[in-house]
Amino acid sequence: MSTTDFIAQLTGSQSRLYAYILSLALDPTEAEDVLQQTNTVLWEKADQYEPGTNFIAWSFRVAYYEVLASRKKRQREKLVFDDALLGDLAARAERLDERYPERQKRLRACLEKLNDRQRTFVGLRYGTERSLEQIADDADLTVNALKQLLFRARSSLIRCVNAGPAIEGLS
Incomplete structure (x- = not known):
């Protein structure tokens, strides 16, 4: 090699x-x-x-x-x-x-199911180097409001990923 x-x-x-x-x-x-x-x-x-x-x-x-x-x-x-x-x-x-590749596929599909606002903020939070404070400031939100929005998005993603066909050890 x-x-x-x-x-x-x-x-x-x-x-x-x-x-x-x-x-x-x-x-x-x-x-x-x-x-x-x-x-x-x-x-x-x-x-x-x-x-x-x-x-x-x-x-x-x-x-x-x-x-x-x-x-x-x-x-x-x-x-x-x-x-x-x-x-x-x-x-x-x-x-x-x-099970990593299957979970990644599920996550990509579940991201598409988020509403546009959630998907945007998830992308800003995890796809950039920006802090919560920077993202909240740019979006004219409080940090707590942004945290709540991200919490709900992550909860939806977890439910969606785990709702797929059973995979031993995921739940």
Whole structure:
């Protein structure tokens, strides 16, 4: 596999890899740190990846071991999960990730079902780098009104995505 192809695989998997790590670490700051370490290890082991195999599964396995290493560093903290629970969480996260493409399709379809105003504000909030304050100010809304509008839109999206054909582990 060329370096360019490997980089494309690695960059294309970042959101899924972060979500997987976060499901194990349960702390966004730790998840970001582990993601960076995982990326370093993946890059160092790029020559060990076998083209044609499942890149996500390979990167998840590396991430799993990086989460374990991070946990060892945090052993002095009060709340540390045992390895069996972490293994269960990892298995569940991997099963859920298998459903990722289907959930993405559902989400795109559900976004189309939102009313124009909700769709516009969801796009502004999650498709730009703008803050709630900036969006509210530009739309002549209070921040609380914008939060309420986004809350209702997210609730509609969750109901819509989960209302599709049953997928084990989604609800």
